[in-house]
Amino acid sequence: MIELGIETWINFWKSNVCETDWYYRLRQRPDLQIVFVLLVVVLSVSIFAPIISPHDPAVQDLYGKNQWMSADHWFGTDYLGRDLFSRVVCGLQTSMTIAVTTIATTFVIGTMIGSYAGYKGGWVDNVISRVIDVFLAFPSIILALALVTFLDSGILNMILMLVIAQWASFARLMRGQVLVEKNAEYILSACAAGLPGWWILIKHLIPNCIMSVVVLATLELGHVILTISTLSFLGLGLSPSIPEWGSMINAGLDSMRTAPLNVVVPGLSITTVALLFNLAGEGIRDIIDPGTDAEGSLWTF
Amino acid sequence: MDILEVSELNVAFPTRYGLVRASQNVNFSVKEGEICVLVGETGSGKTVIGQAILHLLPQNAKISGSILYAGEEILSISDQKFSRLRGHEISLVPQNPTDSLDPLMRCGQQIAEVLDICGTSREDQLSRTTSILSDLSFSDPELVAASYPHMLSGGMRQRLTTGIALAASPRLLIADEPTKGFDYTARKRTVDMFLDLERMGIDSILMITHDLVFAEMIADTAGVLYSGELVEFGPAADVFSSPLHPYTKGLVAALPKNGMTPMPGMSPGLARLPNGCYFHNRCATPCEENSVHPVMRKVCGRFVRCNRC
Amino acid sequence: MQPLLSVECLSKNYGHGDIFHDVSFTVDAGETIGLFGMSGSGKSTLGKCLIGLERVSSGHVLFEGVDLFTLSERKLRKLRPAMQMLFQHPEMSMDPRMRLCDSVTEPLAYHERRKRSDVFLDLLPLIAAVGLRSDLFSCYPNQLSGGEIQRAMMVKIYSLSPKLIIADEPTSMLDMSVQAQIFGLMKNLQKKNNTACVFISHDPYVMLAMCDCIGILDGVRFRMMSAEEFAEYVAILSV
Numbered sequence: 001m002i003e004l005g006i007e008t009w010i011n012f013w014k015s016n017v018c019e020t021d022w023y024y025r026l027r028q029r030p031d032l033q034i035v036f037v038l039l040v041v042v043l044s045v046s047i048f049a050p051i052i053s054p055h056d057p058a059v060q061d062l063y064g065k066n067q068w069m070s071a072d073h074w075f076g077t078d079y080l081g082r083d084l085f086s087r088v089v090c091g092l093q094t095s096m097t098i099a100v101t102t103i104a105t106t107f108v109i110g111t112m113i114g115s116y117a118g119y120k121g122g123w124v125d126n127v128i129s130r131v132i133d134v135f136l137a138f139p140s141i142i143l144a145l146a147l148v149t150f151l152d153s154g155i156l157n158m159i160l161m162l163v164i165a166q167w168a169s170f171a172r173l174m175r176g177q178v179l180v181e182k183n184a185e186y187i188l189s190a191c192a193a194g195l196p197g198w199w200i201l202i203k204h205l206i207p208n209c210i211m212s213v214v215v216l217a218t219l220e221l222g223h224v225i226l227t228i229s230t231l232s233f234l235g236l237g238l239s240p241s242i243p244e245w246g247s248m249i250n251a252g253l254d255s256m257r258t259a260p261l262n263v264v265v266p267g268l269s270i271t272t273v274a275l276l277f278n279l280a281g282e283g284i285r286d287i288i289d290p291g292t293d294a295e296g297s298l299w300t301f
Numbered sequence: 302m303d304i305l306e307v308s309e310l311n312v313a314f315p316t317r318y319g320l321v322r323a324s325q326n327v328n329f330s331v332k333e334g335e336i337c338v339l340v341g342e343t344g345s346g347k348t349v350i351g352q353a354i355l356h357l358l359p360q361n362a363k364i365s366g367s368i369l370y371a372g373e374e375i376l377s378i379s380d381q382k383f384s385r386l387r388g389h390e391i392s393l394v395p396q397n398p399t400d401s402l403d404p405l406m407r408c409g410q411q412i413a414e415v416l417d418i419c420g421t422s423r424e425d426q427l428s429r430t431t432s433i434l435s436d437l438s439f440s441d442p443e444l445v446a447a448s449y450p451h452m453l454s455g456g457m458r459q460r461l462t463t464g465i466a467l468a469a470s471p472r473l474l475i476a477d478e479p480t481k482g483f484d485y486t487a488r489k490r491t492v493d494m495f496l497d498l499e500r501m502g503i504d505s506i507l508m509i510t511h512d513l514v515f516a517e518m519i520a521d522t523a524g525v526l527y528s529g530e531l532v533e534f535g536p537a538a539d540v541f542s543s544p545l546h547p548y549t550k551g552l553v554a555a556l557p558k559n560g561m562t563p564m565p566g567m568s569p570g571l572a573r574l575p576n577g578c579y580f581h582n583r584c585a586t587p588c589e590e591n592s593v594h595p596v597m598r599k600v601c602g603r604f605v606r607c608n609r610c
Numbered sequence: 611m612q613p614l615l616s617v618e619c620l621s622k623n624y625g626h627g628d629i630f631h632d633v634s635f636t637v638d639a640g641e642t643i644g645l646f647g648m649s650g651s652g653k654s655t656l657g658k659c660l661i662g663l664e665r666v667s668s669g670h671v672l673f674e675g676v677d678l679f680t681l682s683e684r685k686l687r688k689l690r691p692a693m694q695m696l697f698q699h700p701e702m703s704m705d706p707r708m709r710l711c712d713s714v715t716e717p718l719a720y721h722e723r724r725k726r727s728d729v730f731l732d733l734l735p736l737i738a739a740v741g742l743r744s745d746l747f748s749c750y751p752n753q754l755s756g757g758e759i760q761r762a763m764m765v766k767i768y769s770l771s772p773k774l775i776i777a778d779e780p781t782s783m784l785d786m787s788v789q790a791q792i793f794g795l796m797k798n799l800q801k802k803n804n805t806a807c808v809f810i811s812h813d814p815y816v817m818l819a820m821c822d823c824i825g826i827l828d829g830v831r832f833r834m835m836s837a838e839e840f841a842e843y844v845a846i847l848s849v
Binding site for chain 3: 342343344454455482483484485486487511512513551552554555556557558560561562563564567
């Protein structure tokens with residue numbers, strides 16, 4: 001039974017995945033394969049953070065503070081003697097939870113508003129576009145700073161803040177894509193067949209416009225992680241008890257001379273993860289876009 | 302005297318469906334002072350031939366055969382050496398006139414740019430530009446030279462791209478699909494323009510098109526391509542008035558003015574070519590046995606690739 | 611007898627000058643009317659106006675006596691299946707992210723609230739009639755040639771049993787031999803279903819081969835000609 005199951009699965013994989021263009025293009029890009037493997041590693045680390053972290057990230061050990069790397073503490077300990085590796089791993093979980101929730105919410109809101117505006121046109125589009133312009137006129141960090149004064153710190157409020165700061169760029173991209181696609185002949189043909197507007201929007205326009213928004217989402221995921229860290233670094237984000245990379249850097253700044261690991265470890269983590277998501281975003285775009293065949297590969301740098 | 306001689310040209314691309322042989326054993330020559338037209342439908346490998354001559358094939362193409370330009374091998378020479386021939390000796394009229402003009406540059410400048418690279422002096426550039434434009438039957442060359450591409454119509458833009466190709470006075474002009482997307486009158490004007498070019502010192506033109514009517518109007522010699530092979534090549538008047546290969550016969554009969562008799566079936570596609578004759582299953586007079594792949598043979602003054610002829 | 615489509619004094623402008631003005635003609639069932647004009651003469655826009663896909667500046671389009679531009683969106687949508695359009699760019703006229711079988715069965719499945727697989731079975735005779743293999747319909751549009759998509763488009767259009775078809779240069783992007791095949795098919799299907807057709811093209815020989823009478827859009831004014839008159843007009847044109 002099990003063997004049959006595996007065989008069915010392999011056949012399914014062969015007929016539905018191996019035949020697709022994106023699989024073919026992915027096979028020609030070893031650089032992207034590495035990126036995606038690393039991405040999977042990062043995602044699984046964030047999911048299994050409590051299992052992976054060897055120590056409790058909150059347990060302090062004032063006798064063993066600011067230790068260098070050792071077999072027991074892989075990345076050393078911080079200024080309160082907490083295990084840095086465990087804190088980085090748990091910090092990844094915090095960041096990923098916030099970032100993924102934020103991006104998922106923004107994605108849905110932005111796509112809906114943007115596609116509706118683009119499809120309807122006329123005054124509806126005008127009103128929504130102006131609102132989008134207003135939101136885009138503020139740098140997202142300023143907007144977040146302004147909102148912080150109204151809201152308490154906390155994960156939910158952080159997400160809310162980030163969604164408010166981010167949705168407009170998704171909506172604008174979606175609107176632009178819909179405007180281009182809306183005049184295509186297959187849309188006219190669907191309209192001529194007597195299909196209603198909502199049907200055309202959901203069945204034809206959104207599926208054809210969504211891919212570029214998916215790419216934006218991956219790129220923005222890295223951006224959101226950075227923003228969370230920035231806010232925490234400024235002391236406006238999460239409370240210091242929650243392990244988070246930005247607040248770790250902030251707290252470690254005082255002892256940077258004597259214990260550089262306090263800053264370097266979370267700093268490198270932020271850089272790596274943000275870079276990884278950006279590379280993955282561009283990679284997805286290259287793979288789904290038939291126009292780029294093996295050109296623009298990382299190896300050409 | 303042959304200005305261009307293509308012999309046994311093979312171009313293939315490795316793809317996920319295996320090796321796609323876009324051009325197979327293509328032989329033809331362009332004589333000095335004549336207009337040679339290669340006619341082919343989508344997927345017949347006609348564009349690849351033009352690209353091979355101009356060294357424009359993608360990196361991954363596998364090429365064999367030889368292309369002689371004025372007796373000199375140009376297929377295997379380096380791109381650097383070939384770039385000396387570009388413009389002066391061989392020039393290209395690109396397919397899409399709208400996309401191949403710089404929208405931010407005045408039309409006159411775009412011709413003068415080529416003259417500049419050829420080392421024409423500033424003073425001469427202006428007069429040369431004007432004379433090229435008036436040779437291309439623009440009624441007001443100064444006005445055209447001073448306007449931007451978007452101010453011109455499609456037909457005018459095409460004459461302008463031809464003007465740019467002519468600026469360095471090449472001996473051989475290659476035109477890729479010069480009538481694509483053109484309406485009836487614009488096509489008529491394009492024919493007049495190309496016929497006029499002989500007067501301007503252009504020796505030979507190689508034209509690649511899918512437009513049979515256009516080819517008939519303009520060609521001295523014509524070649525018909527099917528699935529990467531040349532199936533018929535000879536004097537244009539003979540090829541179009543009394544075609545020998547069944548595919549050419551089918552094409553001519555399918556023209557609107559000849560009653561649009563459709564040919565059955567579709568081209569096999571370069572990735573899945575059948576054994577034997579590629580045209581066998583669409584042929585109106587098929588051979589009983591389709592085991593031998595036909596070779597090019599000389600029949601009444603032209604070359605035909607058919608076992609029956 | 612009431613004509614199927616009658617167009618009265620149709621005009622359209624985009625703010626700067628007219629696209630076309632004062633266009634009037636009628637189309638009876640089973641008849642083929644040609645609209646001839648050079649590129650930029652507004653013949654495609656006129657085609658879209660005829661089936662209410664685009665608004666006009668003034669004038670009326672009566673389809674079986676009903677003015678399209680006074681109808682509400684909902685009522686117009688009820689009427690739409692009877693008027694179909696064949697487009698110029700085959701690579702754009704099918705949803706690139708849908709398999710052909712889904713695209714082709716979509717309108718009927720929606721209107722009759724049936725399962726797509728059932729609709730597809732009903733369409734099999736039509737698919738055979740346009741000369742396509744049914745297994746081709748599991749492909750995406752970018753895997754097929756222009757001629758194949760245009761045939762599939764005909765399946766989609768005729769599945770709605772339309773009374774009027776607007777064909778907007780359906781073959782100008784196709785090869786000559788494929789063009790002849792497509793026109794042959796169009797003629798056959800038209801005869802079988804007694805469909806009226808408005809045929810838009812810039813090729814005078816195609817016009818002569820396909821149309822009963824021809825309307826000319828050349829910027830001066832719109833006028834209708836019989837096929838014989840048009841043959842003379844073309845002769846003058848090409849001098």
